Amino acid sequence: MQLTANRATCIGAGQCVFTDPDAFDQDDDGLVLVLRPEPAATEEIARATEAVHVCPSRSLRLVESAP
Amino acid sequence: MTTATFSMQRIDPYSPPAEHLRLQQEAPVSQVPWRNDTTIWAVTRHADVRTVLGDARFSSDRSLPGHPTFAGYTSASKLKNLIEMDPPEHTQQRVRVMGEFTVKKIAAMRPRIEQIVEETIDAMLASGTEADLVEALSLPVPSVVIAELLGVPFEDHSLFQENSAAFVEADATPEQRMAAMGALKEYIGGLVADRIERPGDDILSRQLAAGAPPEELTALGFLLLIAGHETTANMISLCVATLIDKPELLQQLRENPALLPGAVEELLRYFTIAEVGGLRLATADLEVGGVLIPAGDAVFALCNTANRDAEVFPEPNTIDFTRGARNHVAFGFGPHQCLGQNLARLELEIVLEAVIRRIPTLRFAGTFDDISFKEWGPNYGVYRLPVAW
Ligand code: HEM
Ligand code: SF4
Numbered sequence A: 001m002q003l004t005a006n007r008a009t010c011i012g013a014g015q016c017v018f019t020d021p022d023a024f025d026q027d028d029d030g031l032v033l034v035l036r037p038e039p040a041a042t043e044e045i046a047r048a049t050e051a052v053h054v055c056p057s058r059s060l061r062l063v064e065s066a067p
Numbered sequence B: 001m002t003t004a005t006f007s008m009q010r011i012d013p014y015s016p017p018a019e020h021l022r023l024q025q026e027a028p029v030s031q032v033p034w035r036n037d038t039t040i041w042a043v044t045r046h047a048d049v050r051t052v053l054g055d056a057r058f059s060s061d062r063s064l065p066g067h068p069t070f071a072g073y074t075s076a077s078k079l080k081n082l083i084e085m086d087p088p089e090h091t092q093q094r095v096r097v098m099g100e101f102t103v104k105k106i107a108a109m110r111p112r113i114e115q116i117v118e119e120t121i122d123a124m125l126a127s128g129t130e131a132d133l134v135e136a137l138s139l140p141v142p143s144v145v146i147a148e149l150l151g152v153p154f155e156d157h158s159l160f161q162e163n164s165a166a167f168v169e170a171d172a173t174p175e176q177r178m179a180a181m182g183a184l185k186e187y188i189g190g191l192v193a194d195r196i197e198r199p200g201d202d203i204l205s206r207q208l209a210a211g212a213p214p215e216e217l218t219a220l221g222f223l224l225l226i227a228g229h230e231t232t233a234n235m236i237s238l239c240v241a242t243l244i245d246k247p248e249l250l251q252q253l254r255e256n257p258a259l260l261p262g263a264v265e266e267l268l269r270y271f272t273i274a275e276v277g278g279l280r281l282a283t284a285d286l287e288v289g290g291v292l293i294p295a296g297d298a299v300f301a302l303c304n305t306a307n308r309d310a311e312v313f314p315e316p317n318t319i320d321f322t323r324g325a326r327n328h329v330a331f332g333f334g335p336h337q338c339l340g341q342n343l344a345r346l347e348l349e350i351v352l353e354a355v356i357r358r359i360p361t362l363r364f365a366g367t368f369d370d371i372s373f374k375e376w377g378p379n380y381g382v383y384r385l386p387v388a389w
Helices: A017-020 A042-054 B018-026 B048-055 B089-101 B103-107 B110-128 B133-138 B140-150 B156-170 B174-197 B202-209 B214-228 B228-243 B246-254 B257-271 B342-356
Strands: A004-006 A024-026 A031-035 A062-063 B029-033 B041-042 B130-132 B277-280 B286-288 B291-293 B297-302 B384-386
Touching: A017 A024, A017 A042, A017 B156, A017 B342, A024 B246, A031 A062, A031 B110, A042 A062, A042 B202, A062 B029, A062 B384, B041 B048, B048 B297, B089 B103, B089 B202, B089 B214, B103 B342, B103 B384, B110 B133, B110 B140, B110 B342, B133 B140, B133 B228, B133 B277, B140 B156, B140 B202, B140 B228, B140 B342, B156 B174, B174 B202, B174 B214, B214 B228, B228 B246, B228 B257, B228 B286, B246 B342, B257 B342
Parallel strands: B041 B297
Antiparallel strands: A004 A062, A024 A031, B029 B041, B130 B384, B277 B297, B286 B291
């Protein structure tokens, strides 16, 4: 799977970092950084899915990797 | 003229108003009477609340004609602050300040907040064997934290704290409240002016350096105080009251302190105290849950009721410290979602840990039924919490 973030719409709430600190971080300006752009294990995908769901500005996407 | 208003009255202090829960079951998006003979759309389901709060066309701009305001919750300033702005103005200001509130930067405040909490509890315990917890613990902790965040010099802490307490004092007259607010604004304005001359290592100086206009910064400083003080204080009081009232929950935390972050999250969901944050004005015809809300109508996204939506939270009325639900809307949703949420979580966790560890004999000085709850807001909480140890 491919995990991406839209830094133009991120409002720095940090919900993603709070939900899945292994997959996300924030830079000094509070903007999201994706640490694990290709979650693979079931557990990684589950947590990334939750983070996508809780992001208040809907700035995160998790999609199938291109074959 | 009728005075019928959508009721915020609760029968049970642990539940949202019964009327709101009924609406969620029977008419999840529906028009109800509002203040001054107007109506408002009550939105009660979790998914629909996220739709409203996630779409800035449901405006937060309280200067727009027809924007619903809550009694006692009118704009504190002629100068707009972050919480009452729409994009792109909102985005610009939020992006400039959000770096101050990242998970990591807030986590770095832990040792200092722990120290503040220990000192506050020391003073409370030294004062005797009984106290009003609201006055002795709940209000001072977040007030000192915000004072330090803003870089209020130590010698001004008591002035800052007295005025911020007076501003939310249950028995204060509107005049006393206005006076306290005036004093605080003047003080914060002075602080900003001082940082222009002598920049320091604090939020105001960094915002000035990032190009924030001084008057905007005064509004922001004041917003941080009103958004972060009474809210956090109310949650502290409600959490402690709940743990005393439900000893089985307290016991769980005693036996397994690792449950604390989950407990804080669950109690945030359970009380959802800042419900007035969900007031919006539709600026376009917009569909919510299959219902068309016309442009110009007022909307109330009821986060407290949404957080009891059984489709999202199984057994929603049970307090379950292991629930692990992060998708609650106690901090709102969308562009205005609480900027201080990581700080609020940290303060609550530290306070609860310290209360449990340091005051094992804590009990109500009266009974749970004696407590009077802030049903009419703006935020839910308790006026006083007489405790003994
Ligand atoms: C338990 C405590 C708290 C609760 C329940 C809470 C709740 C909320 C809610 C529901 C909103 C959204 C309002 C809206 O949509 O219009 C909000 C916004 C906000 N909160 Fe909090 N809050 C808490 C603590 C804090 C703290 C400690 C601070 C900072 C020191 C803070 C600062 C803010 C700010 C600045 C906003 C406006 C954000 C924006 O408009 O972009 N809050 N809060
Ligand atoms: S949860 Fe969304 S808005 Fe918040 S920091 Fe992460 S990406 Fe940004």
